[in-house]
Amino acid sequence: MIPGLHRPTKAIINLQAIADNIKTIQSHIPQGTKTYAVVKADAYGHGAVKVAHFIQGIVDAFAVSNLDEAIELRQSGITNDILVLGPIVPADIKLAKAFALTLTVSSLEWLDVARSQGSDFRDLTVHIKVDSGMGRIGIRTAEEANYLLSELKEAGSTVEGIFTHFATADEVDDQKLQEQLAFFKKILAQLDEQPELVHASNSAASLWHKETIFSAVRLGLAIYGLNPSGSTLSLPYPLKPALSLESALIQMKKIDEGDNVGYGATYTASSAQYIGTVPIGYADGWTRDLQGFSVLVDGQECEIVGRISMDQLTVRLPQAYPLGTKVTLIGTEKGQRISATDLARKRGTINYEILCLLSSRIPRQYL
Numbered sequence: 237m238i239p240g241l242h243r244p245t246k247a248i249i250n251l252q253a254i255a256d257n258i259k260t261i262q263s264h265i266p267q268g269t270k271t272y273a274v275v276k277a278d279a280y281g282h283g284a285v286k287v288a289h290f291i292q293g294i295v296d297a298f299a300v301s302n303l304d305e306a307i308e309l310r311q312s313g314i315t316n317d318i319l320v321l322g323p324i325v326p327a328d329i330k331l332a333k334a335f336a337l338t339l340t341v342s343s344l345e346w347l348d349v350a351r352s353q354g355s356d357f358r359d360l361t362v363h364i365k366v367d368s369g370m371g372r373i374g375i376r377t378a379e380e381a382n383y384l385l386s387e388l389k390e391a392g393s394t395v396e397g398i399f400t401h402f403a404t405a406d407e408v409d410d411q412k413l414q415e416q417l418a419f420f421k422k423i424l425a426q427l428d429e430q431p432e433l434v435h436a437s438n439s440a441a442s443l444w445h446k447e448t449i450f451s452a453v454r455l456g457l458a459i460y461g462l463n464p465s466g467s468t469l470s471l472p473y474p475l476k477p478a479l480s481l482e483s484a485l486i487q488m489k490k491i492d493e494g495d496n497v498g499y500g501a502t503y504t505a506s507s508a509q510y511i512g513t514v515p516i517g518y519a520d521g522w523t524r525d526l527q528g529f530s531v532l533v534d535g536q537e538c539e540i541v542g543r544i545s546m547d548q549l550t551v552r553l554p555q556a557y558p559l560g561t562k563v564t565l566i567g568t569e570k571g572q573r574i575s576a577t578d579l580a581r582k583r584g585t586i587n588y589e590i591l592c593l594l595s596s597r598i599p600r601q602y603l
């Protein structure tokens with residue numbers, strides 16, 4: 237059940253835009269590079285199953301963050317390789333094998349724990365994760381990598397890949413990125429045996445740092461048409477945002493000078509004016525700090541006035557509009573545009589978070 241199906245609020249997903257973005261990026265990176273489409277967190281709010289089915293023929297594989305996201309894709313009929321980027325608990329190795337998933341091995345301790353629990357490593361496919369400076373998951377020395385390579389092979393697994401992740405690929409200053417790249421290359425050079433797949437580049441590194449591209453890339457945000465640096469770096473070529481968010485006025489009223497709007501009575505009308513109510517609130521991911529931001533009505537920016545409630549928000553309208561008038565919260569209307577990046581700037585966060593927070597109460601409608 238989608239707990240908001242009979243409400244005018246909906247996210248409209250342009251699947252073709254996602255496919256077009258992938259093809260655009262592929263045309264700008266070395267031919268033969270394998271593409272992992274990163275569809276974690278329900279494809280950044282776009283709907284992982286729908287997205288994966290639409291693009292399965294133009295990408296090589298998928299990457300997700302956890303086992304359940306991977307199983308969801310498998311059970312929906314996806315046959316591409318699926319890499320689970322985060323470490324799983326060793327007890328679930330059996331489950332991963334049952335769904336033919338590729339796991340990330342990021343520490344020697346994980347291998348030890350799995351072994352002590354009697355895990356069967358035969359016919360398991362893994363990628364080794366190197367921490368080249370992110371400081372999160374991954375091994376930090378060539379000795380550890382070589383140990384994992386030989387032990388996993390001995391235990392009957394296939395080490396198909398080795399990868400790392402950059403902390404600052406979306407920034408102007410690339411010093412840290414170059415240090416991480418050099419660190420990763422040094423480890424690669426010391427491997428007893430090089431796995432078939434070597435990958436380091438997320439969206440930002442794929443867009444702005446071709447030198448980081450080995451045999452595969454892991455593309456997340458950019459395939460959804462957004463700039464992974466927000467507005468810090470400009471996109472080297474245009475991408476199309478795939479998600480728009482729409483609703484409609486469910487009530488419109490004229491209030492008088494001095495009237496208040498919303499919880500806390502934080503807004504007082506300075507003159508007689510029209511107030512529209514839109515059925516979206518913080519339970520949908522439209523957080524309270526968006527008070528003062530705008531929505532588009534009839535191609536005009538209308539300020540969100542008064543507190544944002546759990547289920548509703550209120551906007552100041554320039555004139556009277558009938559019930560059911562379309563409200564655009566993310567997207568383009570009559571040449572005016574509000575992007576997830578604009579919202580992120582207002583909230584002091586990143587566009588990734590804006591998309592991921594759009595809750596399951598908002599139905600996704602596919603073009």
Ligand SMILES: *Cc1c(COP(=O)(O)O)cnc(C)c1O
Pocket residue numbers: 274276321401437438439440454455456457458464
């Ligand atoms: C999420 C993630 C990606 C994709 O990042 P984008 O910036 O969205 O392209 C790539 N690699 C890893 C390890 C990730 O966790």
